[in-house]
Amino acid sequence: MSEIIQDISKELSALEISVVIPVHNESGNVGSLVADIATALDGRAYEMILVDDASTDDTRARLVALKPNFPALRVLGHRNNAGQSRAIRTGVLAAKAPIIATLDGDGQNPPLDIPALVSKLIRTDAPSNLALVQGVRAKRQDSSWKKIGSRLANAVRQKLLKDNHSDSGCGAKAFKKEAYLMLPYFDHMHRYMPALMKAEGYEVEAVPVSHKHREFGTSKYTNLGRLAAAWTDLRGVLWLRKRRRHPGGADEL
Numbered sequence: 001m002s003e004i005i006q007d008i009s010k011e012l013s014a015l016e017i018s019v020v021i022p023v024h025n026e027s028g029n030v031g032s033l034v035a036d037i038a039t040a041l042d043g044r045a046y047e048m049i050l051v052d053d054a055s056t057d058d059t060r061a062r063l064v065a066l067k068p069n070f071p072a073l074r075v076l077g078h079r080n081n082a083g084q085s086r087a088i089r090t091g092v093l094a095a096k097a098p099i100i101a102t103l104d105g106d107g108q109n110p111p112l113d114i115p116a117l118v119s120k121l122i123r124t125d126a127p128s129n130l131a132l133v134q135g136v137r138a139k140r141q142d143s144s145w146k147k148i149g150s151r152l153a154n155a156v157r158q159k160l161l162k163d164n165h166s167d168s169g170c171g172a173k174a175f176k177k178e179a180y181l182m183l184p185y186f187d188h189m190h191r192y193m194p195a196l197m198k199a200e201g202y203e204v205e206a207v208p209v210s211h212k213h214r215e216f217g218t219s220k221y222t223n224l225g226r227l228a229a230a231w232t233d234l235r236g237v238l239w240l241r242k243r244r245r246h247p248g249g250a251d252e253l
Contacts, residue, residue: 017046017118018095018177022087023105024053027062033107034066034073040111041072049074049091050105054081085190092180100180102190104171109135113209117174120207131179131202134165134194135172135209165194165206172209184240188233199241 019037023030030050037048052060052075063075076090092100099118103109113135120126120133169191183189183196194204 015045015047015097017041017044017099017101017114018091018097019046019048019101019103019111019114020088020091020095021048021050021103021105022053022084022091023050023055023059023063024081024084024087025055025057025059026105026107027055027057027059029105029107030059030062031066033103033105033111034063034070036111037103037114038070038072040114044115045097047072047074047096049076049094051087051091052077053083053087054078083187085185085187088190089185092177095177098177099174100177101174102171108211109170109172110210113172114174116207117172117209120205121174121176127203129201129203130205132173132175132193132197132204134168134204134206135170136165136167136206137170137172137211138208165204167206168192168194170209186233186236192233192237195237195241199244201246 019041021033021037026033034048034050048070050063050073052063054077060075060077063073067073067075074094076094078087078090088102091102099122101114101118103111103114117133117135121130171190173193175193175197179197179200179202180193182200183193189196197204
């Protein structure tokens with residue numbers, strides 16, 4: 001039994017990065033996304049976990065077909081559609097590495113940005129409580145209407161939460177698994193991670209990342225739908241922050 005435990009421990013400690021990608025009806029994007037992650041992290045100890053959130057197209061079948069050619073690929077499938085935040089959480093809970101990198105499943109976040117996000121997080125002179133490096137899309141490749149809606153939502157969020165991050169909805173992130181698991185889970189929480197991390201006492205930094213046009217599929221969100229959900233979410237995050245209490249650490253006596 002002790003030998004089995006040692007083997008499991010070696011496997012867990014051997015991995016540096018777990019890349020977690022939530023996908024839903026992204027059949028046309030997953031092949032290039034997986035290949036690009038493998039290229040970006042070639043030579044590093046990593047795994048990629050793609051979580052299929054109950055797609056109704058052949059996304060899941062395409063992912064499973066990719067596994068023989070990409071040994072680092074793991075595919076998890078939700079039995080029921082549960083949303084992007086739940087898919088990310090499913091992937092993080094299954095991850096074997098202490099560092100998590102996330103990207104959106106639509107292929108608009110180039111995987112080549114992952115090394116820069118991770119390097120910023122684990123650099124030797126980083127603050128001891130740095131837990132999240134948030135990507136900021138320098139040149140966002142979306143429709144004007146979508147960009148306007150995003151700017152409005154970001155402005156309202158920053159005004160209320162004062163999280164000092166202009167693009168917390170960007171899917172390109174690197175964070176410590178241990179810190180993420182301290183955060184309260186709720187639907188859409190992935191859009192509020194800087195505020196949630198700061199409320200838990202962690203430091204958050206940002207780096208510019210690139211952004212591409214969506215090649216296949218359609219967006220899962222509309223401006224009106226996102227804004228309606230955002231108002232409810234903002235009220236919830238404000239409440240969570242007010243109810244937080246910090247012990248300042250704990251000492252074993």
